[in-house]
Amino acid sequence: MLTMIAAAQLPVLSALLAAGALAKVWTARGEAEPGVLSRLGPAVLVADRWRAPAMLGCAVGEAALVVGLVTTGHPVFRWGTAAFFAVSTYVLWELRRRRPDVGCGCFGEVSAVPVGLRSLGRTMVLTAMALGLVWTPRVPGWALLSGMTWTQAFAALGGLLVLAVLSPEIEEAAARLRYRAPCEQRPLDPAHALGRLRASATWRSHRKLLSSVEPVDSWRELCWRFFVYEGLSHAGEPVEVVFAVYLSGRHPAVRVAMVGFDGQPVEERPLSESMPVSAGR
Amino acid sequence: MPYRSADRRRVLAAAVLGRPLDSLDEREPDPESDPEEGEPLHSITGEILDVSPHLIVVETPEGEEERLVIAPWATAWRGENVSPADLPIGAHVIVRALQGGRVVDRIWADITRITGVIQSVGTGRRDLTVELYCGPHRGRRTIVIPYGASGRLRVRHPQFESGYLFDAIGIREDGAAHARLPATSQPPYRWTSVPKPPPGYGAQSRISGTSTWSDTFDWGERGVAYPMLERADSDCQDAGVSCTALPYLALGSALSVRNVCAGRTTVLPIVACGCLAGRFCDRCLECGTSPRGRIVELSPVSFVELGGELTKGCFNARVGLG
Numbered sequence: 001m002l003t004m005i006a007a008a009q010l011p012v013l014s015a016l017l018a019a020g021a022l023a024k025v026w027t028a029r030g031e032a033e034p035g036v037l038s039r040l041g042p043a044v045l046v047a048d049r050w051r052a053p054a055m056l057g058c059a060v061g062e063a064a065l066v067v068g069l070v071t072t073g074h075p076v077f078r079w080g081t082a083a084f085f086a087v088s089t090y091v092l093w094e095l096r097r098r099r100p101d102v103g104c105g106c107f108g109e110v111s112a113v114p115v116g117l118r119s120l121g122r123t124m125v126l127t128a129m130a131l132g133l134v135w136t137p138r139v140p141g142w143a144l145l146s147g148m149t150w151t152q153a154f155a156a157l158g159g160l161l162v163l164a165v166l167s168p169e170i171e172e173a174a175a176r177l178r179y180r181a182p183c184e185q186r187p188l189d190p191a192h193a194l195g196r197l198r199a200s201a202t203w204r205s206h207r208k209l210l211s212s213v214e215p216v217d218s219w220r221e222l223c224w225r226f227f228v229y230e231g232l233s234h235a236g237e238p239v240e241v242v243f244a245v246y247l248s249g250r251h252p253a254v255r256v257a258m259v260g261f262d263g264q265p266v267e268e269r270p271l272s273e274s275m276p277v278s279a280g281r
Numbered sequence: 282m283p284y285r286s287a288d289r290r291r292v293l294a295a296a297v298l299g300r301p302l303d304s305l306d307e308r309e310p311d312p313e314s315d316p317e318e319g320e321p322l323h324s325i326t327g328e329i330l331d332v333s334p335h336l337i338v339v340e341t342p343e344g345e346e347e348r349l350v351i352a353p354w355a356t357a358w359r360g361e362n363v364s365p366a367d368l369p370i371g372a373h374v375i376v377r378a379l380q381g382g383r384v385v386d387r388i389w390a391d392i393t394r395i396t397g398v399i400q401s402v403g404t405g406r407r408d409l410t411v412e413l414y415c416g417p418h419r420g421r422r423t424i425v426i427p428y429g430a431s432g433r434l435r436v437r438h439p440q441f442e443s444g445y446l447f448d449a450i451g452i453r454e455d456g457a458a459h460a461r462l463p464a465t466s467q468p469p470y471r472w473t474s475v476p477k478p479p480p481g482y483g484a485q486s487r488i489s490g491t492s493t494w495s496d497t498f499d500w501g502e503r504g505v506a507y508p509m510l511e512r513a514d515s516d517c518q519d520a521g522v523s524c525t526a527l528p529y530l531a532l533g534s535a536l537s538v539r540n541v542c543a544g545r546t547t548v549l550p551i552v553a554c555g556c557l558a559g560r561f562c563d564r565c566l567e568c569g570t571s572p573r574g575r576i577v578e579l580s581p582v583s584f585v586e587l588g589g590e591l592t593k594g595c596f597n598a599r600v601g602l603g
Contacts, residue, residue, distance in 0.1 A: 048444070048471070184528035185478075187521060190513050219290060219514050219531035222602070226294060242293040257297040263289075265296045 006132030008148075008155035010141050013081060013129055014069050016163065017062045023108030024059035028052045040105030040112065042091045045098070055105065073138035082130035089123040096120070106169075113168045122166035129159060183223040183248040190218060193225040193245045200254040202243065209233070209258075210241055223247045233258055233266045287533035287550045322545070323382030324585040325349070326375050326501045329390075334366040337385060339374060342501050349378060349385045357388040358592055360452045360461050373453070373500075377585050389591045391452040392581075394496045395424050395460055396557055398472045399440075399447050413447055416556045417517055419497050424451070424458045437463035444471040446560060450594055464493070464594035465563045475560045478526035490525055490573035491565040492538065492598035494591060497553060498580035504552030505536055506578040508559025515554045523559035525573040535603030538577060542568035542596045543588030548603035549579070565595035576600050 027040070029052075042058075043051035065084060068077030092104055096115040103112040104119045111119075144152075164170060194215075197203050209231040217228040224244045231241040239258045246252040258266040295302035325347055327339035339347045357365040359372065365388055368374070372390040379386050397413030400421065407428040415422050426434055426449075434449060435441065446468050449460040470476065495506060509527040510520040521529075530536070532551055539546040555578045562574035577600055581591060589596045 181526065182528075185509075185526055187511070187529075190511065217290070219533065220511050220529050221294060221531050221534050222528050224294075224298070226290075226297065228293060240293065242297045244294070244297040255297050257293070259293055259296045263292045 002132075003136055004152060005155040005158075006129070007136040007139075007144065008152040009129040009159045010069060010133055010136075010144055011148075012156050012159045012163070013126065013133065014066050014141055016126070017066045017069075017081070020107055021059040021062035021066065023110065024055050024062070024105070027105070027108035028055040028059070040103050040109070042095055043105060044102050045091075045095065070141035073140045073143075075134065075138065078130065078134045082127060082134060085123055085127040085130050089120065089127055092120055092123055110169045110172055113172055116168065118166045118168050122163060125162060125166060188220075188225075188247045190220070190225060193247060194218075194227065196252055197227060197243050197245045197254060200245075202254040202256050206231075206241060206243075206256055216240075220247075231258070233260075235266075237266070239266050287535075287552065290531065290533035291535065319544075320379055322386075322586050322588060323378045324375055324582045325378055325382060326582060327373070329368055329370050329372050329374055331370065332366055332368055334364075337365065337368075337374075337376070337388070339376065349376065349383060351385045352379070355385045355387060357390060358392065359390040360454075360459070375581050375585060375591065387590075391454065392496075392591055393451055393453050393458050394448075394464065394494060394581075394594070395422070395451055395458055396448045396464070396493075396495060397422060397446075398557070399443055399445050401443060402441050411441075411447070416497070416519055416554070418553065422458065424449075424460055426460045430459075430461050434460055434463050437465070438467040440467060440469070444473070446472050446557070448561065448594075450592060462592060462594075465561065468560070468562060472557075472560050475522055476524050476562060478524055487599050487601040488525070488527065488573070488576055489541070489571065489597070489599045490576035491561075491563065491571045491595050492540070492577050492579055492584075492587075492589075492600070493558065493561075493565075493575055493595045494581050494584035494589065495555075495558070495578040496581060497578075498582075501582055502552065502580050503549060503583045503586075504580050505538065505549050505583065506553035506555035506558060507534075507536070507551045508555040508575070510551075510554050517554035517556050519556035520554045520559075522556070523574075523576075524562035525559075525576055527559075527576060530602070536577065537601045537603040538579070538583075538587065539599040540587040540589060540596045541599055545586075545588045547583070547587060549583055552580075553578075565597050567593060567596045569597065571595075571597040 043054050046054050061084065065077055065081050068074065069081065092115050095102065100114055102114065104115045105111050210229045211232060212230040215227040215229055219226055223246060225247055227243045229241045231239055233239045237260065239260050241256065241258050244255045260266050292302060325339060325341065327341040327347065329337065330340050330346065331338040335351055337349050337351055339349065341347060351365050355365055357363050357368055359368060368388065368390050375389045375392065376385050377387040378384060397415035400412040400414050403410035409426040409431060411424050411426060413422050413424060438447060448464040450462045450464050451458050451460040497506065498504065507530055508520065508523040509529050510517065510531060511529060512518055512520050514531055530551055534551045535548050536551060537546060537548050558575040558578040565571040576598065584591065
């Protein structure tokens with residue numbers, strides 16, 4: 001029974017190692033916010049210029065272990081996994097002592113919560129799981145997955161649940177989703193707003209009035225982005241046509257106004273009355 | 282994208298969003314402003330042409346000559362507190378004046394604010410030479426830390442290493458900036474590792490925090506530098522970073538700035554990118570602890586007119602869209 005439970009943790013260990021490797025690569029390549037490496041362990045324990053290589057090196061090690069565990073049943077990878085998590089436990093302990101303000105970085109940027117007893121407990125459990133795996137039959141991970149029984153699936157699920165309870169990242173991710181920064185505080189690409197403007201009915205109805213192809217000025221204030229074009233009013237006077245695009249929502253509001261060079265708004269000509277058309281064939 | 286003019290942007294935004302349009306000079310008083318906020322403060326900048334114990338003559342940047350009466354209680358600062366009559370002819374001064382701008386209350390001579398990122402530190406035996414990066418607009422700047430001020434500065438700036446922030450107040454002397462006073466306690470992180478703002482609960486119409494001053498503005502200019510500008514709009518690759526949850530605004534947006542300590546409010550346009558201000562999460566202790574780090578940097582003239590003391594470096598401010 002114990003052997004079966006220990007063997008069932010192989011997919012759990014592989015999944016966690018794969019997730020950790022991917023998240024570390026994402027963070028180290030700077031896809032997350034800049035400067036995040038200075039708040040994540042164990043990269044903070046090395047000099048500034050070695051932080052990204054250290055995190056990438058850790059990711060490469062994890063990836064190698066995953067490949068080894070899934071494709072072969074060779075004991076080197078099982079002992080390697082156990083050693084990896086044992087060393088991780090020591091590093092996290094050291095990190096907690098030397099830099100109590102930084103996160104473990106186990107899953108990249110999401111692991112920004114300072115290292116606590118839960119993170120330490122998780123690496124201890126992972127070390128125990130990896131050690132248990134050393135004494136199980138030497139079958140490759142893919143073979144175990146393809147022939148998994150219900151009992152093994154429940155054992156793996158149990159292992160996952162234990163790890164979930166010990167993972168502060170889950171609460172961190174939930175908090176990020178729940179307290180998403182409002183539109184006013186989120187960086188938003190001007191090209192994206194321009195695309196939304198050009199897809200709008202307001203743009204189509206005013207396009208023929210514009211005499212410049214590209215906006216002559218563009219700026220953002222709170223959740224609005226403004227685009228200014230040179231143009232001609234319906235009466236043929238030179239004006240500036242200003243569009244305001246709301247930056248949030250699937251179908252954002254787009255407003256338009258024509259302003260003379262004296263600063264006075266130019267009244268728009270009312271829309272011509274719609275022509276009645278027959279809906280018949 | 283060229284930045285056209287603050288006034289034109291305000292006109293266009295008001296037209297398209299249907300907002301009322303007031304000129305910055307014709308604003309209704311802020312409903313929060315204290316009706317007893319005291320006598321209006323005026324600031325005059327220029328070069329001293331003549332000074333005596335009772336009168337100072339200043340040539341403004343526009344070439345006008347201002348003759349101002351020095352109040353008996355007036356004090357001056359030039360690296361240290363001095364008597365106004367001891368200021369040298371030719372010194373650049375910022376004067377805080379009362380009584381319609383005719384009576385001098387306080388004078389700061391040759392004052393400069395040195396805010397930047399440490400690039401390299403010299404190896405002088407007495408005076409230290411430090412090279413700073415002061416943002417894309419200001420560029421690099423070499424400053425001198427005199428031996429006599431180094432102890433005071435090093436206590437508040439323990440990390441004298443490349444990549445750490447530096448903020449001091451000093452004087453311009455012989456063509457170089459000499460640091461004299463620490464303007465803040467140095468943040469413990471590198472300038473590329475600014476802590477993220479805490480999770481937001483929605484946008485706020487008014488934000489309280491720290492307001493400082495900077496000398497990156499044109500001489501005598503009124504306005505603010507604001508950190509949260511879109512990089513593409515402001516032509517500032519270091520913009521858009523702040524440890525305070527600030528909304529994005531643009532060059533030309535009008536901000537209502539209130540000095541909470543002095544109870545004075547004014548509306549000022551954003552005229553520059555405060556790319557370094559956003560990286561300071563320090564608190565101002567001018568009248569209680571400010572609830573957040575730096576939210577705006579004021580021009581020296583605006584800072585003085587809001588009742589700020591240049592040598593203290595900051596005041597607690599409440600800022601909203603004007």
